Amino acid sequence: MENNIILGGGLAGLIVKFYNPSYKIITKDIGGQFASKFQLGPRFLHKTEETQRFVWDIHSEFNIKAKEKRVKVGYWYNNGLHDTCSAELMKQYFLKSRNISEADANIEKQGVMSSGKNEFDAFEIDYKAFAELMFSKHHDDFWLGLVKRIDAQSKWITCVYDEMLFSENYRSLISTIPLKWFISVVDTDVKESELKYSSIYFYKTIPENKFSDNEYDYIYFPELWKPLSGIYPWYRISFSNDRKECIYESSFSLNWSRVDGVIDSNNIEIGHIIDTDLKFVFPDIAFIGRMGKWKHDERLEKVVKDAQDMNAQNDEYNLGAYK
Numbered sequence: 001m002e003n004n005i006i007l008g009g010g011l012a013g014l015i016v017k018f019y020n021p022s023y024k025i026i027t028k029d030i031g032g033q034f035a036s037k038f039q040l041g042p043r044f045l046h047k048t049e050e051t052q053r054f055v056w057d058i059h060s061e062f063n064i065k066a067k068e069k070r071v072k073v074g075y076w077y078n079n080g081l082h083d084t085c086s087a088e089l090m091k092q093y094f095l096k097s098r099n100i101s102e103a104d105a106n107i108e109k110q111g112v113m114s115s116g117k118n119e120f121d122a123f124e125i126d127y128k129a130f131a132e133l134m135f136s137k138h139h140d141d142f143w144l145g146l147v148k149r150i151d152a153q154s155k156w157i158t159c160v161y162d163e164m165l166f167s168e169n170y171r172s173l174i175s176t177i178p179l180k181w182f183i184s185v186v187d188t189d190v191k192e193s194e195l196k197y198s199s200i201y202f203y204k205t206i207p208e209n210k211f212s213d214n215e216y217d218y219i220y221f222p223e224l225w226k227p228l229s230g231i232y233p234w235y236r237i238s239f240s241n242d243r244k245e246c247i248y249e250s251s252f253s254l255n256w257s258r259v260d261g262v263i264d265s266n267n268i269e270i271g272h273i274i275d276t277d278l279k280f281v282f283p284d285i286a287f288i289g290r291m292g293k294w295k296h297d298e299r300l301e302k303v304v305k306d307a308q309d310m311n312a313q314n315d316e317y318n319l320g321a322y323k
């Protein structure tokens, strides 16, 4: 029997499934980046017409209540906090957060640093509860497994779980797994190595007063780090709601002793993706989400819109093109 399949059970896959319940999910884990051992970085769903509807829908379906808030973004440079940031500092931030040199960067087309905004309206959602409730409601539709091969011509997908191989024939496929992994398992001339990315290292710690005594939800540190310069090696910190803890993010592994009071640390290998101009077409396959589309500015509000559009178009959703 042919199934409609979503690849990846991170938030993108779960949101697509929420609005398109006939799809099955094949995934390595449930929740993806947001199911990490501690909350990584900011966690805001920007307020749009579509996300307002999502908030309403998950409340009706699962009784999950979202909190609406105005998110405040600060910029730390010249040894102090500011509301604005110059184009030159945004460029430095891009290089610092991706750990790349100017020669490797195509800075103009990358949306970074909340696009230079200092506030925006958003929802805070208990994504952990959303993932758990989605899984308990639809558990028969979740197949745990690592995708090993996609035959896009005959529409077969082969996975491995617990050293056992299984294959499924699909009618349509929505990929939310990192495009780099998708490319590595499908027949294509596109080389996996053409898709560039950098890792993120996270440090959970108790914030110093000079950073936390303010109203900002997160703060960017764009200045390029030079040892002994008084400039910090991390590029962003974000605070827990009670402001008693914060997460430092760095593009390289920090010496723990450099960060006072570290409680825990974590890292994600494909943390920042670096956009590409690649274009290709696969029959009956669509790509959704930041990782799936390999586009940094694909935040969750775009995933919500795509998932709702897909539902409205009755499965005829824009299948077959990566643009």
Ligand SMILES: Cc1cc2nc3c(=O)[nH]c(=O)nc-3n(C[C@H](O)[C@H](O)[C@H](O)COP(=O)(O)OP(=O)(O)OC[C@H]3O[C@@H](n4cnc5c(N)ncnc54)[C@H](O)[C@@H]3O)c2cc1C
Pocket: 007, 008, 009, 010, 011, 012, 013, 026, 027, 028, 029, 030, 031, 032, 033, 034, 040, 041, 042, 043, 044, 045, 046, 145, 146, 147, 148, 176, 177, 178, 181, 200, 271, 288, 289, 290, 291, 292, 299, 300, 301
């Ligand atoms: C620090 C940080 C803060 C962020 N803050 C925000 C924010 O405030 N707002 C916002 O909108 N976005 C934010 N983002 C963007 C965030 O990446 C996305 O919004 C979202 O979490 C990504 O979900 P996803 O499902 O696309 O990817 P992932 O969470 O990475 O999920 C991918 C899924 O695919 C599975 N998978 C991977 N490879 C395979 C394979 N070969 N076979 C089977 N399964 C596979 C994984 O197990 C995982 O379940 C943030 C990102 C970071 C890193």
